[in-house]
Amino acid sequence: DPNRALVAITASADASEPQAALPAHAEPPPRPERPWLGNVAPVRVRKLFFSEQPENPDDPNSPTRFFMTLDGETPKPFDPHSDVPDITVRQGDVEDWIIENRSMELHDFHIHQLHFQLLDWSGVAVNEPFLRDTVNVPYYNSRMLKYPSVRLRMDFRDPNIVGTFVYHCHVLEHEDGGMMGRIKVVPRDAASSTKPPNQQKGEL
Numbered sequence: 001d002p003n004r005a006l007v008a009i010t011a012s013a014d015a016s017e018p019q020a021a022l023p024a025h026a027e028p029p030p031r032p033e034r035p036w037l038g039n040v041a042p043v044r045v046r047k048l049f050f051s052e053q054p055e056n057p058d059d060p061n062s063p064t065r066f067f068m069t070l071d072g073e074t075p076k077p078f079d080p081h082s083d084v085p086d087i088t089v090r091q092g093d094v095e096d097w098i099i100e101n102r103s104m105e106l107h108d109f110h111i112h113q114l115h116f117q118l119l120d121w122s123g124v125a126v127n128e129p130f131l132r133d134t135v136n137v138p139y140y141n142s143r144m145l146k147y148p149s150v151r152l153r154m155d156f157r158d159p160n161i162v163g164t165f166v167y168h169c170h171v172l173e174h175e176d177g178g179m180m181g182r183i184k185v186v187p188r189d190a191a192s193s194t195k196p197p198n199q200q201k202g203e204l
């Protein structure tokens with residue numbers, strides 16, 4: 001973190017007047033395009049979880065594998081060569097995602113292309129008047145009665161969000177180790193969203 005001079009400012013009595021002038025009255029800010037995310041009811045809830053596992057289950061000192069999994073599915077590391085989405089969402093929807101940490105170290109949920117509102121952090125309701133794209137999920141220890149989690153209101157309303165992108169732990173070693181998933185946002189009228197796996201039984 002070296003010191004670096006960015007600019008030198010010199011005061012001078014005969015300096016010329018600046019060419020730009022601020023208006024006497026400020027323009028009101030533009031109206032938001034969409035209602036505030038916190039006031040929109042989610043159309044569905046999904047649960048995802050962070051977990052870890054030694055590569056060799058009999059050797060706790062073997063390298064750790066890192067997973068980010070939809071609740072109800074078997075943890076597997078992210079496959080960068082696959083084009084199968086882990087989650088499909090419809091543009092225009094607002095969803096609540098619960099992210100659990102089932103491992104004994106901290107993970108940092110991050111998603112590309114959109115923002116979310118943190119509603120609940122480790123069981124405590126919060127009322128943040130701003131949006132995030134990253135949030136820490138506290139680690140689990142065996143004395144806890146349930147896994148630490150966060151609840152996020154996910155905003156898929158922007159029409160430009162259509163496409164495929166990723167969500168992952170923001171700890172580099174973890175995302176490189178497989179703690180990542182692929183999400184596909186389809187145009188509003190193209191197809192219906194996938195349902196959370198625990199509601200999918202019995203359906204094709």
Ligand SMILES: [Cu+2]
Nearest residue numbers: 107169171174
């Ligand atoms: Cu992590």
